[in-house]
Amino acid sequence: xxxxxxxxxxxxxxxxxxxxxxxxxxxxxxxxxxxxxxxxxxxxxxxxxxxxxxxxxxxxxxxxxxxxxxxxxxxxxxxxxxxxxxxxxxxxxxxxxxxxxxxxxxxxxxxxxxxxxxxxxxxxxxxxxxxxxxxxxxxxxxxxxxxxxxxxxxxxxxxxxxxxxxxxxxxxxxxxxxxxxxxxxxxxxxxxxxxxxxxxxxxxxxxxxxxxxxxxxxxxxxxxxxxxxxxxxxxxxxxxxxxxxxxxxxxxxxxxxxxxxxxxxxxxxxxxxxxxxxxxxxxxxxxxxxxxxxxxxxxxxxxxxxxxxxxxxxxxxxxxxxxxxxxxxxxxxxxxxxxxxxxxxxxxxxxxxxxxxxxxxxxxxxxxxxxxxxxxxxxxxxxxxxxxxxxxxxxxxxxxxxxxxxxxxxxxxxxxxxxxxxxxxxxxxxxxxxxxxxxxxxxxxxxxxxxxxxxxxxxxxxxxxxxxxxxxxxxxxxxxxxxxxxxxxxxxxxxxxxxxxxxxxxxxxxxxxxxxxxxxxxxxxxxxxxx
Amino acid sequence: xxxxxxxxxxxxxxxxxxxxxxxxxxxxxxxxxxxxxxxxxxxxxxxxxxxxxxxxxxxxxxxxxxxxxxxxxxxxxxxxxxxxxxxxxxxxxxxxxxxxxxxxxxxxxxxxxxxxxxxxxxxxxxxxxxxxxxxxxxxxxxxxxxxxxxxxxxxxxxxxxxxxxxxxxxxxxxxxxxxxxxxxxxxxxxxxxxxxxxxxxxxxxxxxxxxxxxxxxxxxxxxxxxxxxxxxxxxxxxxxxxxxxxxxxxxxxxxxxxxxxxxxxxxxxxxxxxxxxxxxxxxxxxxxxxxxxxxxxxxxxxxxxxxxxxxxxxxxx
Numbered sequence: 001x002x003x004x005x006x007x008x009x010x011x012x013x014x015x016x017x018x019x020x021x022x023x024x025x026x027x028x029x030x031x032x033x034x035x036x037x038x039x040x041x042x043x044x045x046x047x048x049x050x051x052x053x054x055x056x057x058x059x060x061x062x063x064x065x066x067x068x069x070x071x072x073x074x075x076x077x078x079x080x081x082x083x084x085x086x087x088x089x090x091x092x093x094x095x096x097x098x099x100x101x102x103x104x105x106x107x108x109x110x111x112x113x114x115x116x117x118x119x120x121x122x123x124x125x126x127x128x129x130x131x132x133x134x135x136x137x138x139x140x141x142x143x144x145x146x147x148x149x150x151x152x153x154x155x156x157x158x159x160x161x162x163x164x165x166x167x168x169x170x171x172x173x174x175x176x177x178x179x180x181x182x183x184x185x186x187x188x189x190x191x192x193x194x195x196x197x198x199x200x201x202x203x204x205x206x207x208x209x210x211x212x213x214x215x216x217x218x219x220x221x222x223x224x225x226x227x228x229x230x231x232x233x234x235x236x237x238x239x240x241x242x243x244x245x246x247x248x249x250x251x252x253x254x255x256x257x258x259x260x261x262x263x264x265x266x267x268x269x270x271x272x273x274x275x276x277x278x279x280x281x282x283x284x285x286x287x288x289x290x291x292x293x294x295x296x297x298x299x300x301x302x303x304x305x306x307x308x309x310x311x312x313x314x315x316x317x318x319x320x321x322x323x324x325x326x327x328x329x330x331x332x333x334x335x336x337x338x339x340x341x342x343x344x345x346x347x348x349x350x351x352x353x354x355x356x357x358x359x360x361x362x363x364x365x366x367x368x369x370x371x372x373x374x375x376x377x378x379x380x381x382x383x384x385x386x387x388x389x390x391x392x393x394x395x396x397x398x399x400x401x402x403x404x405x406x407x408x409x410x411x412x413x414x415x416x417x418x419x420x421x422x423x424x425x426x427x428x429x430x431x432x433x434x435x436x437x438x439x440x441x442x443x444x445x446x447x448x449x450x451x452x453x454x455x456x457x458x459x460x461x462x463x464x465x466x467x468x469x470x471x472x473x474x475x476x477x478x479x480x481x482x483x484x485x486x487x488x489x490x491x492x493x494x495x496x497x498x499x500x501x502x503x504x505x506x507x508x509x510x511x512x513x514x515x516x517x518x519x520x521x522x523x524x525x526x527x528x529x530x531x
Numbered sequence: 532x533x534x535x536x537x538x539x540x541x542x543x544x545x546x547x548x549x550x551x552x553x554x555x556x557x558x559x560x561x562x563x564x565x566x567x568x569x570x571x572x573x574x575x576x577x578x579x580x581x582x583x584x585x586x587x588x589x590x591x592x593x594x595x596x597x598x599x600x601x602x603x604x605x606x607x608x609x610x611x612x613x614x615x616x617x618x619x620x621x622x623x624x625x626x627x628x629x630x631x632x633x634x635x636x637x638x639x640x641x642x643x644x645x646x647x648x649x650x651x652x653x654x655x656x657x658x659x660x661x662x663x664x665x666x667x668x669x670x671x672x673x674x675x676x677x678x679x680x681x682x683x684x685x686x687x688x689x690x691x692x693x694x695x696x697x698x699x700x701x702x703x704x705x706x707x708x709x710x711x712x713x714x715x716x717x718x719x720x721x722x723x724x725x726x727x728x729x730x731x732x733x734x735x736x737x738x739x740x741x742x743x744x745x746x747x748x749x750x751x752x753x754x755x756x757x758x759x760x761x762x763x764x765x766x767x768x769x770x771x772x773x774x775x776x777x778x779x780x781x782x783x784x785x786x787x788x789x790x791x792x793x794x795x796x797x798x799x800x801x802x803x804x805x806x807x808x809x810x811x812x813x814x815x816x817x818x819x820x821x822x823x824x825x826x827x828x829x830x831x832x833x834x835x836x837x838x839x840x841x842x843x844x845x846x847x848x
Contacts, residue, residue, distance in 0.1 A: 054698070060569075060615045060809045066584075068569055142584040144569065198617020217616060217623060218797040218805060220699050243698045245795035246804075250695075253685055257695040412563025412810065419567065 035092050037085035038209075038525040039514030042236070046511060049529030050239040053521075054251050054260035058244040062215065063200040064184045065136060065191070068144035070431060070519070073181055075242060077520045078223065079119075080184030080206035083110060083129070084175045086518060088434050089342055090474075091175040095124065095185055095207060105170030105472065112161040117228040118187050119204045119211040126163040129185050130155045133165075136183035141191070145182020147442070172472040173437040180520070181433065184208075209235040209525045219244060236512075236528045255280060261507040261529070264519070267384055268328030268503040279508050284328065284501040285515040288338035289431050291324075291385065293393070293495040296423040298455040301375060306367040308492035312352040313360035314400045315393065321498045323392040324385035329500040334485035335439065336432060337499035338517035343436050345482045350489040360400045372401030378426035379406060380414045385500070386427045418453055428494075431518065436481040437469050444493065456493040539834070543827040547820065551605070554819045555598050558812050564590060565614050565810040588614055601816065610817040615809045620817035623802065628821050630700060631791070631798035633710075635783040637718045642725035642779055647772065649726070650733020655760065657738055665730060672727025678789040681720035685793070688716065700797050717794045721787065725779050732775050736768035743767075769840050777833035781826045 059072035064080045084091035093099075096110040116124040135141055137149035151171040156164045165174065186205050190196060204212040207230065210223035221242040225235050243260060245251055252273055254260045265271055271282045293315070301307045317331040330337040333353045335344045347353050364370065377393065379386035387408075394404040404425075409417075417423055432439045446452050446462045464484040471477045488494070504515050509530045514523030566584040585591050589600070604611050610620035653665035689695045696716055701709040740746055740763070749759045788800035799818055806814035 058805065060805075060811075061617070066569060140583045142569075142581075142587060195617065198612070201616055201618070216797065217618075218627070218801050219795070241699075243795065245698060246792045246801070247795070249682055250685060250793055250795065253689045253695045254698060257689055257693060259695055259698050410562070411808075412561060412567065415567050416562050 035087045035089065037087075037092055037094050037231075037522075038234075039516070039523045040512070040526070042512035042526060042528055045233075045236075046528040046530055047236050048238050049509075049531065050241055051237050051262060051510065051524065051527060051529055052260045053240060053242045053524075054254055054263040055242050055244055056246060056248060056251060056264075056266045058218065058246075059221075061197075061201055062204070062212065062221075063197050064182065064206075065141070065143050065145070066197055068182070073518075074520045075221065075223075076184070076206075077180045077208075077522050078210045078240070078524055079204045079208045079212065080180065080186070081208050082180045082184055083112075083178040085522070086176065086179045086181075086433055086516070088338065088517065090435075091179065094180075095129075096175075096178070099175065101472065105172075105470065106167045108165045108167070108174055109158070110163050110165070112163065113230060114161055116207050116230045118207055119226055120187060121228070122187050124185060124187075124207055125160045126157040127160075127188050129163045130157050131188040131190075132183060132185045133178070135191060143182060148177045148182065148438075170470040170472075171437075172469060172477065173435045176433055176435040176438055179433065180522075210240060213239065235525050237524070240524055255505050255507075258507060261510050262513070262527075263505050264515075265503045265505060267325070268501050269326035271328075271503050271505065272326075274505060281506050281508060281510075281513075283504050283506070283513070283515070285504065286330070286337045286517055287499045287502045287519065288336050288434060288517040289429065289519065290332060290336040290496050290499050291389075292428050292430065292497055294423055294426050294428045294454055295493055295495070296421075296425065296454050297457065297493060298421075299375075299424045301367070301369060301373050302425060304367045305491055306363040307369065307373075309352055309490075310360040310363040310367070310400055311397065311402070312489075312492045312495050313354075313356045313363070314396055314402075315495055315497070316355055316396055317497050319396070320389050320392050324389040325498075325500055328503065329498045331498050332496045334488050334496060335436070336496070339432075339434055339436070339439070342434070343478065343481055345485045345489075349482075350486065352489050352492060357399055364400050364402075369401060372403060374403045374405065375425055376407050377404045378414065378417070378424055379408050380427070380429075381408055381410050383427070383429060389427060389497075421453055421455055423453055433518065436477070436484075437465070440481070440484060441465050441469060444488070454493040456491070458487065458491060458493070461487045461491075539831055543831070546827065547823055548602075550823045551602065551816065551820060552598070554816050555601065555812075556594075558807070558810075558815045559594070561807070561810070563810060565812065566590065567810075569615075601813070605820070610820070611813040613806075613811055613814045615806075615811045615814075620813045623814060624799070624817045624821050627797060627799045627802040627818070628825070629702070630796055631784055631787060631800065632825075633703070634714055634717055634721070634787065634791075634796065634798060635780050637714055638721045638725055638783055639776060639780050641718055641722035642729045643776065645722070646726035646729025647733050649730040651737055651765075653730065654734040654737025654741075657734075657741075662734075665734070669727040669731045669734075672723045673731065675724065677720055677724055678793060680723060681716065681790050681793045684716050684720055696794060698795055700795075713794070713796070717787075717790045717796060720790055720793075721783060725783075729775060729779065733768070733772060736771050737764060740764045740768055766841075770837055773833055773836050773840065777829045780829050784825050784829075785822045 057071040059075055060069050061067050062072060062076060064076045081095050083094060083096035085094045095113055095116060097113050099108055099110045101108055112126060112129060118124060133149065133155055136143050136145050137152055139146045151167045151169055152165055153168045154166045158164060184206055190205055201215050202212065209226055209229045211226045213222040213224045215221045222239065224239040225237060245254065248266050248270060251263055252270060255263055255274065256277060274280050274282060295302050295308050297303060321327060321329050321331055333347055333350055377390055379390050390406045394406065397404055442451050443453060444450060444456060444461055445465045446457045461484055464480055464487065468477055468480040468484065471480060502515050502519055504513065506513055511528040511530055512526055514526065516522040565588060566581055569584060589597060601611060610624065612618065613620055613623055649665050653662045656662050685695065696713045697709050700713055703710045746759060746763055749763050787798060788804055791798045791801040792804065799821065803815065803818045806818060
């Protein structure tokens with residue numbers, strides 16, 4: 001029961017992807033023209049009002065350059081802007097108007113939008129773009145986004161509204177990287193001052209439709225509409241107030257009593273408690289997030305590919321989805337639900353995606369574990385879905401002689417394990433951007449180019465990832481990544497289980513709501529509030 | 532009294548320093564630091580960005596250097612800056628403390644107004660029906676977990692009156708009615724437990740006093756009950772009641788994490804939780820130091836009060 005409009009948009013875009021984004025030699029790149037930044041335009045014009053949003057998570061800080069937390073990205077997408085918007089079928093121009101790629105794919109020329117102003121009142125120019133991305137990519141500045149730009153060799157200003165990015169090696173996903181996740185275009189010299197990072201919590205310096213009015217730690221964040229915003233007529237709201245309330249029961253009570261207009265639920269199944277309340281609209285949206293079972297190829301029995309394959313064959317994803325989220329999600333195979341249309345491989349072409357206990361048992365016996373084997377499964381405290389999923393998985397794997405010991409760890413401990421490439425067998429929760437290079441490269445390319453958290457060390461896959469990164473022709477790209485997904489399926493460094501639905505609840509006064517599959521609040525730029 | 536104060540303060544200072552070392556080491560013993568949190572899932576170990584951030588926060592220095600740096604700041608009245616927010620820790624912690632302090636004082640007042648009279652009545656009428664009824668209330672109050680009570684109150688009030696508390700905390704000076712409506716339910720959730728505890732404690736004191744010789748003598752002399760109660764019993768149990776008051780306040784100042792999260796109050800407990808989650812060491816240290824200091828201060832005040840209540844108590848003894 002997905003939101004119909006969203007699904008049909010996705011379908012349309014999936015089909016259009018073949019003709020769009022044809023970044024051929026020195027020709028202006030075509031974009032997915034149907035898709036507009038921040039979601040569909042409203043049918044009628046309603047202006048004014050302050051939207052109150054309840055949020056279970058609070059951004060640790062509002063600095064888009066140094067804070068990697070998803071809670072930060074959700075809101076700063078309304079305050080700061082990159083050169084592109086994260087369109088579902090490819091990047092949509094935002095502060096860039098268009099771009100050209102050189103024959104060798106090593107130089108990207110971006111022409112910038114004119115008449116863009118910063119919240120500080122200054123005009124945005126190419127010098128600001130160069131400053132911002134030079135700052136972001138310099139590892140000494142400590143940005144989590146620096147790694148994504150490591151193919152950039154230099155950035156040159158041509159004139160006030162033209163800037164050239166020179167690359168060390170071709171990177172077809174450069175435009176996606178210049179989106180809204182890490183960094184943004186900010187005025188030259190923003191970080192010169194010692195206290196600049198902290199100052200970003202009080203005063204925004206972006207180009208986005210909203211600017212910061214007040215930010216109270218552990219309480220609320222007030223944004224007001226930016227009066228000189230460059231997109232004609234946007235935003236519709238006078239302001240947005242985010243209320244940070246860590247308890248989900250209190251969030252539901254606040255929705256019922258109209259203390260808040262809009263919220264994203266932490267657990268999709270909580271929406272059942274709101275059934276039958278007239279003034280609330282509950283909507284389900286496809287998500288780019290994916291919840292996998294990750295398998296570390298250095299961990300005990302998982303060193304043997306046959307054991308990994310056996311696990312893949314023994315897992316019943318539908319049952320885990322039911323247990324974990326009451327069915328509020330979509331079973332996936334080798335890409336998240338939000339990318340299935342554009343990049344997925346039909347399940348018939350994948351060998352280890354359909355449950356087959358007999359074959360799994362045979363593989364276990366072949367690997368020398370006919371008498372069974374014990375393994376630890378790590379779950380993370382605070383990720384509610386993992387506990388029921390773990391118990392269900394333990395039952396399923398017991399059918400092929402695997403005994404799972406469930407180990408719950410604190411997120412900090414888990415991040416340490418993962419950064420030290422010591423993942424073992426673990427549940428995970430990954431967000432992504434709608435681009436296969438962004439989804440796969442860092443995770444699965446062997447070291448040192450990628451991080452290869454699962455110690456997969458697969459040459460064939462790495463070669464495909466290299467090819468995919470270099471290729472900008474969409475059809476060719478799709479073929480390469482389909483091939484990659486087959487390797488992923490066959491050698492099982494990860495078993496993607498499902499994508500959880502993003503469930504939003506809004507008061508009936510809220511109009512033209514759109515939820516981007518990243519989970520970020522892009523859509524609020526076009527949201528309206530009826531009086 | 533002067534020399535007593537000096538001694539007490541010196542002892543308090545020693546306690547504060549020892550607890551600051553404990554706090555300093557404990558927060559650092561938790562796996563994963565602020566850098567790992569900031570980089571999230573994006574950076575592998577040993578990346579350049581990671582080293583740059585570690586240098587930025589001074590995490591590359593040996594532990595004792597970090598501690599002495601911090602302690603030096605504390606002694607100069609500077610708790611440092613939040614690593615995550617960049618604001619002065621003093622400012623963040625003080626703001627949060629005022630919220631928790633107000634909640635604590637309101638809860639204390641509620642618990643005293645409800646709990647002490649109930650306890651006195653129940654003690655006076657030991658074994659009667661009214662005593663049984665009050666004891667039933669006590670047991671209920673003592674056994675209901677605070678988060679459960681808070682949740683039940685929130686849901687009950689919401690479905691009965693279609694009302695829930697305002698979600699933005701305002702200080703009493705900004706908007707008194709909003710301030711009180713925000714704090715009403717949290718106060719009740721904490722207050723019922725404390726009132727029950729206070730009532731039970733008061734009852735014990737009264738019952739105990741009745742078996743004391745001086746009370747029996749007074750009653751045997753034929754003094755009316757109200758005189759015995761007011762002059763002998765109440766006066767004598769007052770010290771214990773004030774001590775208990777201090778304990779309640781300290782307990783609230785140090786442990787309202789759950790209620791503050793449930794009712795979205797920007798107090799000290801919630802600040803601690805978010806600071807621990809983001810491994811914002813300076814804030815964790817500052818907030819815990821605040822808890823320790825306020826506990827010491829409340830104890831000191833209670834000691835002073837003894838002297839006021841009963842001049843025979845020599846505070847320099």
